Amino acid sequence: MIPKILIIDDDASLRRVLEYNLQEAGYHVVTASDGEEGLRLFTEETPELVITDMKMPGMDGMQVLKGVKERSPDALVVMITAFGTVDIAVEAMKAGAYDYITKPFNRDELRLIVAKALQLKGLTAENKRLKEELTDKADYRTIVGSSKGMERVFEIVRKVADTEASVLITGESGTGKELVARSIHHHSSRRTAPFIAINCAAIPRDLLESELFGHVKGAFTGAIKDKIGKFQQADGGTLFLDEVGELPLELQPKLLRALQERVVEPVGGTKPQKLDVRVVSATNLDIEKALADALFREDLYYRLAVIPIHLPPLRERSEDIALLLRYFCGKHGADGVKFDAAAMAALTSYRWPGNVRELENLVERLLIMRSSDTIPLEDLPAKICTAPAAFGAGARSGSVINLPDEGYSLEQLEREIVVEALERNGWNQTAAAKFLRIPRHTLIYRIEKYEIVTPEK
Numbered sequence: 001m002i003p004k005i006l007i008i009d010d011d012a013s014l015r016r017v018l019e020y021n022l023q024e025a026g027y028h029v030v031t032a033s034d035g036e037e038g039l040r041l042f043t044e045e046t047p048e049l050v051i052t053d054m055k056m057p058g059m060d061g062m063q064v065l066k067g068v069k070e071r072s073p074d075a076l077v078v079m080i081t082a083f084g085t086v087d088i089a090v091e092a093m094k095a096g097a098y099d100y101i102t103k104p105f106n107r108d109e110l111r112l113i114v115a116k117a118l119q120l121k122g123l124t125a126e127n128k129r130l131k132e133e134l135t136d137k138a139d140y141r142t143i144v145g146s147s148k149g150m151e152r153v154f155e156i157v158r159k160v161a162d163t164e165a166s167v168l169i170t171g172e173s174g175t176g177k178e179l180v181a182r183s184i185h186h187h188s189s190r191r192t193a194p195f196i197a198i199n200c201a202a203i204p205r206d207l208l209e210s211e212l213f214g215h216v217k218g219a220f221t222g223a224i225k226d227k228i229g230k231f232q233q234a235d236g237g238t239l240f241l242d243e244v245g246e247l248p249l250e251l252q253p254k255l256l257r258a259l260q261e262r263v264v265e266p267v268g269g270t271k272p273q274k275l276d277v278r279v280v281s282a283t284n285l286d287i288e289k290a291l292a293d294a295l296f297r298e299d300l301y302y303r304l305a306v307i308p309i310h311l312p313p314l315r316e317r318s319e320d321i322a323l324l325l326r327y328f329c330g331k332h333g334a335d336g337v338k339f340d341a342a343a344m345a346a347l348t349s350y351r352w353p354g355n356v357r358e359l360e361n362l363v364e365r366l367l368i369m370r371s372s373d374t375i376p377l378e379d380l381p382a383k384i385c386t387a388p389a390a391f392g393a394g395a396r397s398g399s400v401i402n403l404p405d406e407g408y409s410l411e412q413l414e415r416e417i418v419v420e421a422l423e424r425n426g427w428n429q430t431a432a433a434k435f436l437r438i439p440r441h442t443l444i445y446r447i448e449k450y451e452i453v454t455p456e457k
Helices: 012-024 035-045 061-071 086-094 107-134 148-160 177-186 205-213 249-261 287-292 298-304 318-331 341-349 355-369 410-424 429-436 440-449
Strands: 004-008 028-032 049-053 076-081 099-102 167-170 195-199 238-242 278-283 307-310
Touching (some): 004 012, 012 107, 035 061, 049 061, 049 107, 061 076, 061 086, 076 107, 099 107, 249 298, 287 298, 318 341, 429 440
Parallel strands (some): 004 028, 004 049, 167 278
16 A cells, blocks of 8 residues: 655645655655644544644644644654754654654655654554464464364365465354464464454445445545555455355455455445455355355355365364363463363263353353362353263264154153162262262252152161
């Protein structure tokens, strides 16, 4: 993107000279003849740099500087001052101005100050971005798992990370699709460039095109200034399109063109902009069904899914749960915390509809509420304690339950299971609760609910 510079000066001839010299140097220039107009344009145009004269009728340069800083504390302002008023310019720098230039000045001096200011702005923005990404360092470098399903995922990530191929990550909500996308980016040659994410399902349809591709001033009601879209922000890096299956049908041809031709056209714009962006996308929808129902374009799908990666749900990789528990305990500052055998068995048997995200949320809650460094079965939610493996996926083969063809009452089945557990354990409630992998208070609730009476000895 071409840097935009705002010039504020009441001297029309000097304003024209400054505008000509900076345009000749390749900058986009907007001008204002007084401070009030300058602050209005600063709000509308969001320039990268402001150059303002110190002495102007009405609002002077110091007031302009204050107004700019109130609107954007990180904005860069260069003051123009006459010979003999350098002390005022120094005062302005103490108030937040980047630099000053003394009249008369030549073209090279002006361009040098502008170039240095914009270089500083670029370095500041890059430093901020790197700091933000550093806070996520633990996340994108630690995809936890040793199951066969996750080993396949790791193998694909290793092979495709340093290529330019588009990747489509599928899987249920909470399986870690953005984590895999970040891992691909950070193991690629684009790792020092931006990783920009956008959730296509979280933005209203009428705003999504502008968010993706940007817009020019006046493109629609409320477009009071140019807006850079996510594609432009990701230039040189990776754009992650989360929930891409929710992309409206009318926007899909524009995304397809961006992928095919490596160009984007802002809303209301007339000049396509060349970009260098790698696209990684993700969806939890049944994309094959969306294709069959004509809700998603086949040509776009094949562009997005040059490399498909499917993340298995947590219930299909229960062998990873112990690793994940250890990792999440460490992540939340509780390395020494363990789970007893009954709790571990219940956690492994549970089907985890919310997948890894649900597991992490549970671990965080358990760590806050724990009373010791060993978390017992009784601390787990009842829905996990009452989910024995016999009811899980795959229980049809070799099931301990033989239901009649005509069906059976779930309540009656549950009552019989509780009675059998009590009988097997000599009607000892603590032992029966452990046998059923539920807390004792849950068992007592079931005994009272079904009016189960302990036989007389």
